[in-house]
Amino acid sequence: MLIHPTVGKTWRQSNHPETEFLPGHHDSPIVDPAALRLLDARTAFDALRKVKEPYRTALELFYLEELSYKEIAEILRIPAGTVMSRLSRGKEQLKAVLAAAIAWNNSATER
Numbered sequence: 001m002l003i004h005p006t007v008g009k010t011w012r013q014s015n016h017p018e019t020e021f022l023p024g025h026h027d028s029p030i031v032d033p034a035a036l037r038l039l040d041a042r043t044a045f046d047a048l049r050k051v052k053e054p055y056r057t058a059l060e061l062f063y064l065e066e067l068s069y070k071e072i073a074e075i076l077r078i079p080a081g082t083v084m085s086r087l088s089r090g091k092e093q094l095k096a097v098l099a100a101a102i103a104w105n106n107s108a109t110e111r
Contacts, residue, residue: 047098050093051090051097052090052093054086055086055087055089055090055093056090057076057086058072058076058083058090059087059090059091059094061075062083062087069083069084
């Protein structure tokens, strides 16, 4: 199927609009590695439960079950690229939840 260049450009712009990068909004939270090591397993699993389901499933299969991208793709019946995307987004969500947990723990110990 051939698509006229003007139609293709219009389609790409409508289906994939450009988004302005906002440093404060799009940056992942910076978490001190030493603080992460101090978290216990319960805190980590609680944080994982707060990650949205499709991302959580990919994280669990990759990190807890130690499956490859290909194996996860076969289990979930999705392309390997989608697995990589879900892992990336899931890690960002997990970092945000852990950063909040660390901040809460720090504020609780300062009281």
